[in-house]
Amino acid sequence: xxxxxxxxxxxxxxxxxxxxxxxxxxxxxxxxxxxxxxxxxxxxxxxxxxxxxxxxxxxxxxxxxxxxxxxxxxxxxxxxxxxxxxxxxxxxxxxxxxxxxxxxxxxxxxxxxxxxxxxxxxxxxxxxxxxxxxxxxxxxxxxxxxxxxxxxxxxxxxxxxxxxxxxxxxxxxxxxxxxxxxxxxxxxxxxxxxxxxxxxxxxxxxxxxxxxxxxxxxxxxxxxxxxxxxxxxxxxxxxxxxxxxxxxxxxxxxxxxxxxxxxxxxxxxxxxxxxxxxxxxxxxxxxxxxxxxxxxxxxxxxxxxxxxxxxxxxxxxxxxxxxxxxxxxxxxxxxxxxxxxxxxxxxxxxxxxxxxxxxxxxxxxxxxxxxxxxxxxxxxxxxxxxxxxxxxxxxxxxxxxxxxxxxxxxxxxxxxx
Amino acid sequence: xxxxxxxxxxxxxxxxxxxxxxxxxxxxxxxxxxxxxxxxxxxxxxxxxxxxxxxxxxxxxxxxxxxxxxxxxxxxxxxxxxxxxxxxxxxxxxxxxxxxxxxxxxxxxxxxxxxxxxxxxxxxxxxxxxxxxxxxxxxxxxxxxxxxxxxxxxxxxxxxxxxxxxxxxxxxxxxxxxxxx
Amino acid sequence: xxxxxxxxxxxxxxxxxxxxxxxxxxxxxxxxxxxxxxxxxxxxxxxxxxxxxxxxxxxxxxxxxxxxxxxxxxxxxxxxxxxxxxxxx
Numbered sequence: 025x026x027x028x029x030x031x032x033x034x035x036x037x038x039x040x041x042x043x044x045x046x047x048x049x050x051x052x053x054x055x056x057x058x059x060x061x062x063x064x065x066x067x068x069x070x071x072x073x074x075x076x077x078x079x080x081x082x083x084x085x086x087x088x089x090x091x092x093x094x095x096x097x098x099x100x101x102x103x104x105x106x107x108x109x110x111x112x113x114x115x116x117x118x119x120x121x122x123x124x125x126x127x128x129x130x131x132x133x134x135x136x137x138x139x140x141x142x143x144x145x146x147x148x149x150x151x152x153x154x155x156x157x158x159x160x161x162x163x164x165x166x167x168x169x170x171x172x173x174x175x176x177x178x179x180x181x182x183x184x185x186x187x188x189x190x191x192x193x194x195x196x197x198x199x200x201x202x203x204x205x206x207x208x209x210x211x212x213x214x215x216x217x218x219x220x221x222x223x224x225x226x227x228x229x230x231x232x233x234x235x236x237x238x239x240x241x242x243x244x245x246x247x248x249x250x251x252x253x254x255x256x257x258x259x260x261x262x263x264x265x266x267x268x269x270x271x272x273x274x275x276x277x278x279x280x281x282x283x284x285x286x287x288x289x290x291x292x293x294x295x296x297x298x299x300x301x302x303x304x305x306x307x308x309x310x311x312x313x314x315x316x317x318x319x320x321x322x323x324x325x326x327x328x329x330x331x332x333x334x335x336x337x338x339x340x341x342x343x344x345x346x347x348x349x350x351x352x353x354x355x356x357x358x359x360x361x362x363x364x365x366x367x368x369x370x371x372x373x374x375x376x377x378x379x380x381x382x383x384x385x386x387x388x389x390x391x392x393x394x395x396x397x398x399x400x401x402x403x404x405x406x407x408x409x410x411x412x413x414x415x416x417x418x419x420x421x422x423x424x425x426x427x428x429x430x431x432x433x434x435x436x437x438x439x440x441x
Numbered sequence: 442x443x444x445x446x447x448x449x450x451x452x453x454x455x456x457x458x459x460x461x462x463x464x465x466x467x468x469x470x471x472x473x474x475x476x477x478x479x480x481x482x483x484x485x486x487x488x489x490x491x492x493x494x495x496x497x498x499x500x501x502x503x504x505x506x507x508x509x510x511x512x513x514x515x516x517x518x519x520x521x522x523x524x525x526x527x528x529x530x531x532x533x534x535x536x537x538x539x540x541x542x543x544x545x546x547x548x549x550x551x552x553x554x555x556x557x558x559x560x561x562x563x564x565x566x567x568x569x570x571x572x573x574x575x576x577x578x579x580x581x582x583x584x585x586x587x588x589x590x591x592x593x594x595x596x597x598x599x600x601x602x603x604x605x606x607x608x609x610x611x612x613x614x615x616x617x618x619x620x621x622x
Numbered sequence: 623x624x625x626x627x628x629x630x631x632x633x634x635x636x637x638x639x640x641x642x643x644x645x646x647x648x649x650x651x652x653x654x655x656x657x658x659x660x661x662x663x664x665x666x667x668x669x670x671x672x673x674x675x676x677x678x679x680x681x682x683x684x685x686x687x688x689x690x691x692x693x694x695x696x697x698x699x700x701x702x703x704x705x706x707x708x709x710x711x
Contacts, residue, residue, distance in 0.1 A: 050652050110626035262667070262668075264667075265666075265667075265668060268665075272665070273659075273663045273664070274664070275662035275663050275664065275667065276664060276666055277642060277643070278663050278666055278668075278691070279665055283686065320638075322640045323623075323635075323640045323673070323689075324642070324643075324666070324671060324673065324691045325691050325694065326668040326691050326692045327691070327692060327693060327694055331623050333634070333635055333695075334638035366661065366662045388675070417628070420661040422661075423654065423655075423658040423659065423662070436661050436662065437641075437642065438642060439640065441644065474647075495657040500630065500681070501629075501630060501631065502630045515680070515681045515682045516682050516683045518630055562633070562634035562636060563633065563634075576630065576680075577679070577680045577681055577682075578633070578637060578679060579631065579637055579679035580679060581638065584678075584679055602638065622649075
């Protein structure tokens with residue numbers, strides 16, 4: 025079933041009776057070439073690229089709940105490639121390029137909107153850091169520009185330009201950045217993988233990983249054992265538990281990050297805007313809701329909900345930056361489980377167990393990485409060599425201390441990144 | 442040599458009277474942190490009693506009376522307010538002069554608990570937080586010390602550099618409570 | 623979430639700073655693997671976890687708090703200095 029304007033027209037004229045489910049609901053087979061644990065954005069994208077780029081289609085994606093029910097459905101939908109350090113820089117650049125062709129590639133409307141991101145700066149030090157980061161982004165081949173205070177005012181006149189404590193001196197803008205409809209990203213990859221023969225198996229919790237003589241041979245699941253030549257983790261905040269099934273301890277703490285949506289308002293925020301003093305990020309959804317978030321709650325949590333002090337801090341930051349929103353009502357909030365590493369950068373690597381692969385540690389930057397992560401992870405699984413855009417996401421960098429990518433310069437404490 | 446003009450932390454900011462409540466600056470005199478050395482708590486207690494006529498306060502308590510008080514100030518620490526500490530105490534405790542480091546105000550009147558309930562995440566109602574009780578806590582993101590000094594009065598302290606914010610936050614809360622009638 | 627400080631009593635989460643898992647600090651001269659485990663690796667359970675919290679806005683004590691990471695329930699609190707986590711007594 026391909027989507028097109030013609031198809032929409034025809035269905036509209038014939039009572040919308042011709043639409044079919046976007047993917048099958050298969051029974052698990054007894055054996056696969058590759059089993060991917062986790063049916064979220066990264067797992068589904070990995071399955072898609074395994075099939076599309078490497079011709080590996082005897083693949084199962086095992087999902088504990090329903091597809092896209094984890095972090096890919098619990099984020100603030102921001103897509104960008106404005107990282108500074110080598111390793112992250114080329115990877116997110118690769119990912120953004122995939123975002124740009126993704127909807128055509130998938131024949132699926134993911135509402136990709138390159139509305140641009142503006143990182144505000146409020147003092148000289150932040151401005152210098154923004155210039156340095158901007159140069160690095162341009163060097164990696166992406167777009168970045170420094171906006172003056174007046175240029176920011178022209179694009180976002182609703183910001184508080186009178187705030188003495190956090191004066192807006194300007195912003196670092198990346199025009200190719202933006203947002204995408206998070207659920208649709210998962211659905212698009214799911215459909216694309218399914219069409220190429222991948223089995224997407226929901227309600228299928230993995231309960232064990234079978235290892236024989238240092239090599240992975242399969243998994244135990246709620247729907248019976250499944251043998252596999254290769255097993256690939258894509259379990260985000262639950263990576264620790266899944267890795268423990270294979271006897272591995274990861275350098276990961278799971279933390280809760282809250283996000284918030286206001287009631288629907290008329291269009292006011294045309295871009296993604298971040299506030300450097302309060303680490304706040306905002307955008308406006310097509311339904312009109314202001315989507316925003318700030319820091320982690322800072323304590324380990326699997327509860328998928330946060331506490332009031334951080335909610336209060338986030339609202340205070342928002343009101344400081346945009347006083348007009350003090351009159352808006354908060355519609356809802358939620359928490360996602362973030363797999364935090366000691367340097368704030370992810371891991372895409374072999375595990376010490378033959379045939380078992382790791383893709384984890386996305387901290388709170390996993391959404392923008394979705395297509396990039398899927399493509400480089402598929403490359404690793406298919407070829408057993410890292411993709412050129414992901415050569416530095418090594419597991420052993422934490423033990424050796426060589427090749428750490430600490431964008432925040434916060435040191436080895438998981439929750440500070 | 443230049444003649445320095447001594448100014449109290451809330452100089453020019455207080456007093457204020459709002460809705461039957463008053464907010465005034467306190468001038469407690471000397472303020473010294475007393476931190477007993479390891480295992481010296483008992484001896485120090487006796488020395489403090491002998492020199493200044495008050496016990497070393499247990500956690501969450503203040504001893505002494507107006508003009509000469511020892512306020513529990515955190516783990517293994519009290520703040521002596523009023524007299525400068527007797528030199529003999531230095532044998533049993535680390536003494537640190539903090540005399541001009543704190544803004545000290547007094548909030549008094551009907552509704553004082555309601556004002557603090559807006560700013561402090563601790564239950565300060567009289568049935569729970571009685572005269573002579575003290576708390577190290579936060580007041581609208583500021584590290585604070587709050588002590589009940591009477592049926593409707595509290596001594597509130599934050600770092601001196603935050604005096605203006607303290608007064609602003611307290612007055613805003615007083616106005617809000619007063620507006621409820 | 624409220625934590626009962628052994629000195630101050632029950633207090634709101636906002637008075638505390640979070641450090642992470644309460645691990646026994648390796649002895650001086652411990653090998654790289656011991657430090658790697660201490661600094662980087664985490665059991666990261668979805669359930670009871672021993673953690674270090676600092677009563678930053680209260681009495682300034684470091685606390686060892688046992689907390690359920692799946693429910694946020696606080697199960698036990700003690701002074702970290704009495705928890706045998708290594709370092710100088």
